[in-house]
Amino acid sequence: MADHDPRELQRQLADISKQPEPELRGTPITPERYFSKDYMDREWDKIWTRTWQIAGLSRELVKKGDYITTSLGPEKILCTRGEDDKIRAFYNVCQHRGMQLMEQASGNTRRLTCPYHGWAYDLAGTLKFVPDEADYPQGSPCGKLNLVEIPCEEWAGFVWYNMDEKCGSLKSYLGPIADQIDSYPMEKMTRTHWVTIEGDFNWKLVQDNFSESYHVPFVHPGSVYVLEYSHQHCQFDHYPEGHCRMFMPGAGPARVIKGGEKQTLEIMAEELKRWELDPDDYRGGKIRNLRADLQRQKRKLGEEKGYDFSTYHDDQLTDNWHYTIFPNLSFSLKPDGNIWLRARPHETDPEKCYFDMWFMTLFPKDATEYYSLIMREFVSIDTPAEHVQGKAGEVSAGPAIDEDLAIWPLQQRGLHSRGYKRDYLAGQESRMRYFHETLEDWLAR
Structure with a gap:
């Protein structure tokens, strides 16, 4: 790869304006689409052989x-x-x-x-x-x-x-989200974790899961101390190309949490140390000040510590920007990395899939070791990511993703129950419904 990426000259602040809400049909997301071989075959012909x-x-x-x-x-x-x-x-x-x-x-x-x-x-x-x-x-x-x-x-x-x-060009396929993701120096990130898991669940359960934050306090109880999950305080957007995004504030407990400063400061200890913030300044009911202070500190010290944050909005310095790219990709973008997530269909079985997780770390200039807040461990730029492969439960995709992986096989079995007929979704699950309606549109072509 060339030393100087021509996109460097084009990198700019992302468009963060709220997108118009689409008109959703509300057609049933019937359970058989998660285990029907006929549905799987139609997906192969109309989706997998035609998407980037x-x-x-x-x-x-x-x-x-x-x-x-x-x-x-x-x-x-x-x-x-x-x-x-x-x-x-x-x-x-x-x-x-x-x-x-x-x-x-x-x-x-x-x-x-x-x-x-x-x-x-x-x-x-x-x-x-x-x-x-x-x-x-x-x-x-x-x-x-x-x-x-x-x-x-x-x-x-x-x-x-x-x-x-x-097919059309990749740029036309991605639409405006390409420029938004380009605000992150993705090509400079190093793959420090590489996991492939064969799971006993349909690939669409993965994309469903990453299309909403409704499940966060129940599946990821520890995350609520460093991540806002409530739809009332997050931003959800849908794009005509079938892709979606979700902005989730970070660096502090969700607003519904009363207190939480002890857990937040414990989880973020290394992060605060790196950015020269004193945890004691956020005790005694002051934890809500942390997010804004951390943004200011990163803006102030970023260049000194080896980062170029010039194309980041202040919110990008602390928050989680999550993109789902139709049909099966998720970019969970952090200021210093990206959790890259993908579900691929099994060769023959609609009730199995392959789940890939890459963690892409943005190392500061001249740094060879770095503490990954998401993976909760130090990583080295000099050690290529080993490709770890195995069954769900036998290998780890990181503390947060492992919690999701524990859910999907149970849901796959539940979808077979005679007692379950169809979905009944909350408004905040609109990205999941939009995904399925986009899927239906592709199948109907």
Whole structure:
């Protein structure tokens, strides 16, 4: 990746104006969509093969010959950086007899060589060599049976692909939220945690969960001391492209909490130390002053401590900006990082999915170690994130996300009950309803 990202010159303050409320149809979110194989098949045809998805990080494809592989449902995707320095995406399958071409998750190679019969493609996907080339009665396949390329773009430090050859640009797909997310230096963040969990729940339960804050005090009781969850004090927005956002004030207890200063100061001890604030100044009923004081202190000391906060609103210095990108991505943005969340469909079973969590840490300039408030541990910029994979309950996605993971299998089982007929949503769950109505619109196309 280039040392100087051209988007640096375009980075600006995000538009935080309240968006008009959409007209929602209120059609039933019936339970069978979470376990019907027919519904799963329709989603594959109309959703997964037509939406922009993330293959990996741009920094994984720095040198010519670097490649990464990824999966989505039954499909395998291969991304390469070519000799012309262009990143491309292909279906990861040899054109000879359907063998998966590259087996490793990542690597560097001069040619993409099939492990079965040795057909070799260059980094642009052109077939260059086959053993016994003269033995093909229909003529040499070289230069003719090339890899099938699909649309691929880079944005925000990620490599994106789309299996729809007629898709619009990534920028048009994301709409105005792209400029908002660009106010964070995403491409400078380091992936310090990388977890993939195979869960016994449908992928839509994940997106439902990250589309509302109604569950926070019950599923995340500790979070209420550092996060505002009440819909009365948060901002919810819907965009015509099907994406949504939620602004949640941080650095203090939710307004409904009486007191809470002890818990808030314990959780934020390292944060206060870093920004040279004295916890004693917030005892005795003064905890409500902390959020504004921390914003002022970060603005005052940010450059000295290795940060450029010039494109942040003051609220971004303390608050959680949460974006859900249709159909299956969530960006939970913090002033010093991003909890990147994704649910991918299982290959065959609608009652299973793969859940990915990356924590992207924004290290201060020249820092090699950093305390992550969200992950509650120190992380190192010199240690690449190990890809931890396993079943739900066997591996951890961090203290907060583990609490969500404990809920989804129980809900999946409950959706089968003869006693449950349909949803009955509160107004603050409009983002969840908007997600399902967007899903229905795509399925109807």
